[in-house]
Amino acid sequence: MHSILIVEDENDLAEVLVRYLQMDGYQTERAKDGPEGLTLWRATQPDLILLDIMLPRLSGLEVLRTIRESRKRTAVIMLTARAEEIDHVLGLELGADDYVVKPFRPRELLARIKAVLRRTRQPDETDDRPLRVGNLELDVVRFSARLSGKKLEVTPAEFRLLSILARSPGRVFSRQELIAEALPESEAMDRVVDAHMMHLRQKMVRLDPTPLLVTVRGVGYKLGEGP
Structure with a gap:
């Protein structure tokens, strides 16, 4: 209950x-x-x-x-x-x-x-293996993230967005795709996704300046392959 x-x-x-x-x-x-x-x-x-x-x-x-x-x-x-x-x-x-x-x-x-x-x-029960992209590691069971060996403090929504990107590294996701996957029942708008990504990028840069989270102008976002 x-x-x-x-x-x-x-x-x-x-x-x-x-x-x-x-x-x-x-x-x-x-x-x-x-x-x-x-x-x-x-x-x-x-x-x-x-x-x-x-x-x-x-x-x-x-x-x-x-x-x-x-x-x-x-x-x-x-x-x-x-x-x-x-x-x-x-x-x-x-x-x-x-x-x-x-x-x-x-x-x-x-x-x-x-x-x-x-x-x-409820983490994804179909595959509970850690997700790794470059120097980023996501533990889908514990909902925790590490970047360059350091703990990356993320909100639940930020973790879901990172998980979606990390499952298909290099693929560009549109804002609407990210909303549909991460916030399907929400009334979220494109601007909300941009705000999440801006906040997330700021957190990541504090731990590692490598631009792992990439904005593709006019399209959306992707996680690069790392260094």
Whole structure:
């Protein structure tokens, strides 16, 4: 049974979410603001957090930043009433696994929750061998990455994107292909993929200046063959 922490200050919405999630077999906890959300997250270590962006006392983005800085791999779905692309990009860049724009149907949210839990908790069972491209190694069982022998800190979404590229080194993937493979139930746009890749490239360059992650202008991205 998966546990879900709901961090939402709108009482009516939070009550609806609790009811639907419990009917679907999930254990739930609920926080009404950012600091309370962090306290419950540390105490309960849920499998997934439904995290509103606009929270009292501490914003959802700041809560997300704190969670990701802890390096714990809790899945996070952002809830936002703002449909502007920049909110989505910023949330995903900080390490959110998906986002849902209010108003939404509870059944739609349940489907997204199942998809995120499936992606973040179940590695590819068909082939659990490490993926290696040049000086990059991905452990698909532990969801960990190493570059030039050093640990590469990646979010779940970044790991999925790297895994897709690493399974076909040298092949150029379009942004839409990457969305379909890594974020199939999401409403992600091309700009979101670009943000992920920019953030990922910055992390990789800190460990090794070799341009392993390559942008193919006007087409998409690939992992080169390495040095």
